[in-house]
Amino acid sequence: MAPEKLTMAGALNRALRDAMHADDSVLVFGEDVGTLGGVFRITDGLTAEFGDQRCFDTPLAESGILGMAIGMAMNGMRPVVEMQFDAFAYPAFEQLVSHAAKMRNRTRGRVGLPIVIRVPYAGGIGGVEHHCDSSEAYYAHTPGLHVLAPSGPGDAYGLLRQAIESDDPVVFLEPKKLYFSRAEADLASPVPPIGKAVVCRAGTDATLIAYGPAVPVALEAAEAAAQEGRSLQVVDVRSIVPFDDETVCAAVRSTGRAVVVAEAAGFASVSSEIAARVMERCFHSLHAPVRRVTGFDIPYPPPKLEHFQLPSVDRILDAVDDLQWEES
Amino acid sequence: MAPEKLTMAGALNRALRDAMHADDSVLVFGEDVGTLGGVFRITDGLTAEFGDQRCFDTPLAESGILGMAIGMAMNGMRPVVEMQFDAFAYPAFEQLVSHAAKMRNRTRGRVGLPIVIRVPYAGGIGGVEHHCDSSEAYYAHTPGLHVLAPSGPGDAYGLLRQAIESDDPVVFLEPKKLYFSRAEADLASPVPPIGKAVVCRAGTDATLIAYGPAVPVALEAAEAAAQEGRSLQVVDVRSIVPFDDETVCAAVRSTGRAVVVAEAAGFASVSSEIAARVMERCFHSLHAPVRRVTGFDIPYPPPKLEHFQLPSVDRILDAVDDLQWEES
Amino acid sequence: MAFNWHGEQNPFMTRDAAHLLPSTVPVTLIDPDGDPVPQVGHDLPDSEALVRAFAALVAARRFNDQAYALVRQGRLAVYPSSHGQEACQVAAAHVLADGDWLFPTYRDTAAVVARGVDPVQTLTLLKGDWHNGYDPTETHVAPLATPLATHLLHAVGVAHAARLRGEDTVVMAICGDGATSEGDFHEALNFAAVFRAPVVFLVQNNGYAISVPLDRQTAAPSLAHKGIGYGIPGERVDGNDVAALLSVLGAAVGRARAGEGPQLVEAHTYRVQAHTNADDAGRYRTDDEVTPWLARDPITRVETYLRGRGLLDDDKAAAYAETAERLAERMRAGLNADVPADYRDLFAHVYAEPTPQLREQQALVADELAREVR
Amino acid sequence: MAFNWHGEQNPFMTRDAAHLLPSTVPVTLIDPDGDPVPQVGHDLPDSEALVRAFAALVAARRFNDQAYALVRQGRLAVYPSSHGQEACQVAAAHVLADGDWLFPTYRDTAAVVARGVDPVQTLTLLKGDWHNGYDPTETHVAPLATPLATHLLHAVGVAHAARLRGEDTVVMAICGDGATSEGDFHEALNFAAVFRAPVVFLVQNNGYAISVPLDRQTAAPSLAHKGIGYGIPGERVDGNDVAALLSVLGAAVGRARAGEGPQLVEAHTYRVQAHTNADDAGRYRTDDEVTPWLARDPITRVETYLRGRGLLDDDKAAAYAETAERLAERMRAGLNADVPADYRDLFAHVYAEPTPQLREQQALVADELAREVR
Ligand SMILES: Cc1ncc(C[n+]2csc(CCOP(=O)(O)OP(=O)(O)O)c2C)c(N)n1
Ligand SMILES: Cc1ncc(C[n+]2csc(CCOP(=O)(O)OP(=O)(O)O)c2C)c(N)n1
């Protein structure tokens, strides 16, 4: 395939289609994923192409969807389920934490669960409450789950294919606000494996560490900083679990300063973990403590107020300014 | 009341009884909390004393228990519900995150929910799977909830009374393994308010930061360190949310070294948060990065293997040894 | 609790089950042509109630149309319309007494307004200024529930709390056909039955959960057949016949108030429009399916009945239309007004008292804004 | 899907409901005195099946007694006994064919052993060496489920996957009376019915959920009455009559295999012992309640029947007791043996490949142990 311009939604749809072609045991189900093709159209056309035994609607119950997926995975299938919106994955929490995450360990490796739980997640779309939660911390804290968050079409395609091929349950977080932004992507060229972060912009003065919806904002901030003559490096974490200490720490050591950027509430979050482990591991290379630019510790705001909650270029640059430049 | 020797289980039972005497709108319900008095006997005798309209068994459904509690709190009651074991609170996750935590904010402060969710939690009791989870991170990351974890009978009594008097939902984490250990306590003397940490052992060389089940282990470690001539200060966080930055940071600045001790898996956890904020706020007072001694990122082990998972005096002392003493 | 096959003390509680089963055909009192249908056990509401219901139906329809127009003009973020379901909306509100509670979903804004809540406050959630606009403690109307079936448990709690205080409050809790598949629906009905909580569960079966038709939601004979599994009487009613709804729901509210415990009513109606303005119903259903339902419109039916009996004439009809128009005006005025967004609201209501961390975070925003201004 | 009151195409799917309702009295084929009870629609299993069941009952009782002794000797962390429920345990296993799946709870270890799983591996969870001891893929027995009702959904998934592949597998999923209150019970029955998954849901109604009696769990006429709400036929059977259980469960398995979809069977039995050894039943029930159930013991009943018909004599009985004793010996040998705890197991099975973080953490433990040794 030649590089082409496409949306993340389109790339994800392509990934599902290609995975279903590649392996008959791959099934797609959830709420409205069949005839409708999903409320975001990520599963568009799959029922028409593969029939309603491979892509089908379920009754309206998320614990049921994941619980049935676990059983199907126990019996040879590779289910890819959709949780319609982030907050609507919460009814499946017990199935996720007490079963999906624990089954392989419980059975001493005899029963692995190759399940992908797709979650259209995070905000910036003017959605009403329950439609904009950044719920990655709940999943990242749960041993036994892989947690991925792509930031663009190409990576979304590659990571979803890898997630479907993984023999472990993967929570696949799809930034809603990036679904329909187009970018160049060559779906044929492989992406780095699960567990690898990528430096997506070179820089020498400080390192911005971001994932999912925060990556484009971090890149924007780096662009703006460049105008002001400050060179910011940007790392796209991609794989929250497993986390790539090697790439992230090498990047931070190379600049000596870091800011973690994430949309989720900051307290006891993935950004706490990144800040903590970077400071633990790079302490003596740091000129200043790692700063965090995150959502505030509040319920996600209503549409008219959400711009306050989202990490902005300004907030990122303010944090960078606070990295005690005078001292070095 | 004069100081007396009692168990945490006894203190909690006393707190419930006294709160029910003090306020008719306080109700206790959940699974087996009535006639049986709870599987840990924390609600022992309440039905006999207050009748089965104030302390009663519900059908076996945790989402139902919390959902009904939310409705009762909307209508003038102050429910105290019991989740029989940590992992059995997961079915109530949606009610907790999407409603209990958000109702006050949703209604611009018009509908507060004075609910206490008691969770017998954490391990060290030789329990089989699902009976030993340390689930505090899920709650601490959720804006709108208070999260408390006592470490002894006196504090357990005082904190539970405060939790019941609070106008906000409180997740009250009761360390199972401490339920039946006795200690001196004067239930009449007030304890620090929600939001305050306490320095429970003075020390000058390094600070151990712990909460709930990890506090006694930290104190033991400090005792052992003292034998080796090292003076460790111990901070009992008590109130995970709201967190007491003032006390914790003052303590760490006074020693210049810190180790966070917690039983939960470390990744994206409360200990990540504590390590991150201490390093953010005390960076230049620190001789070494804050170390974490936590559970590993694995499902809680079976009884015969749990001793590997629990923070031990040895692991704490090893972490303290790693705090780069040579450099100062 | 000794066990004995034929004695009274059978712990397995085999009770007479028949009375818990719904009728095979939904109750209709006025048919689509406006003609009364005699029904044993169900009388037509008196003409005053029917006229009042008609006026409310006209207002509800106008409310739906106006909201739909406002969403197209970008004044509402999204709107899930109850167009075609107005009879359920009106009846659910009209059968309640002062002090009773209503637990609506996102689709039940017309019921909230019929209950007397300000239409602009009712639509705050969908306008996006804040989550919930009205005061639940003062109106006894719970916030519009989005997480499906979760609010049914809150309804049980409100009802049980009232009962413990010896109040005779009844709670009307509404959900859709899709929501009946959620675990919380099960737990709510079971808790209500075990505690004999005075809750009337109204399932508005409009045939769809977004794109998913009823037959993918359940294989049960009907949704009302779910009642018996909890020991709750289940009834089925024509959801486009406001007379039948007033009668069936009114009786259910009466039984709940009398201490007979929870009631389950399945109203058979149809979602005439797409799930929301954002949905494209053409992807999953044909106009041929929709058309017959237009002929079963809940308004024309009772209008024909009332006019046929001289209970309604052009003047009266014009007056009700005029009242409805004023409602629409109030909606336009309120929803076209831009409410200035105040960042302090974000931190003020998370807890009764903001935490030190929230104070810090609020100060951060204040500082940022101050510097923007400069 | 045009709507029409009397036509075929009623989207509200009023189907014949009667056949989904359970009988008012549970099916009994052999009464407590060992006498056969004629039942329309249910024949006594052949004598071979009954003798085989008797032998398994003797083994199951011995298994329960031995496990109980081992827990008192501290060889098991905890034991939830199925003493008095052995007929359900044995029948649930015996009605299955090769390749069928069994989904047990913590209380169903006797059923797991009756299905042919090694007793020591079956008790690994309760011994505490590891979580699950046997291989579910090889035995087609799912791990003992602790989170109530959650495994019922896995059973539906296993059944639906088999069906998609055109296999005629049937899945037997067991839960208790208390578990029927959980949302997952509701979602499992509904998913099974909508997808016509070949699952037999066996509810062992033993009257209690720990201390909570059935009447605080449900107000339904019976738990079998929950079936109709999903379009699933519900049946009630005497849970202490292995003949009735073999007949009713066998027929249910047959219908599921024949493509008739899921089946719900409520077995009426009684938890003779406390919830577990850790529980004190004296706090919530009297001996007067327990005593009549001892007279309804599932073993003596079929024994009386078989001896009365010359299908069982002392020699045979002694032989079965001897086989059961060997089972107990194997249990003692296996559970008294101390399995050395290997910390590497903690990190090896979290993922197919340990993460770098897990490797680091394992190295930490290794290092700590190495230094301890020194
Ligand atoms: C727990 C949960 N899951 C999914 C959704 C997304 N969602 C919103 S409305 C809807 C369909 C609801 O159908 P129904 O209950 O029939 O109500 P209707 O919209 O037809 O009035 C879905 C799936 C949700 N709001 N909550
Ligand atoms: C989700 C969940 N909540 C609570 C528990 C704790 N618990 C274990 S067994 C039990 C009672 C179950 O009763 P029942 O379903 O009747 O089964 P039985 O023990 O009588 O066989 C409870 C409450 C659990 N295991 N899972």
Ligand SMILES: [Mg+2]
């Ligand atoms: Mg609907």
Ligand SMILES: [Mg+2]
């Ligand atoms: Mg039971």
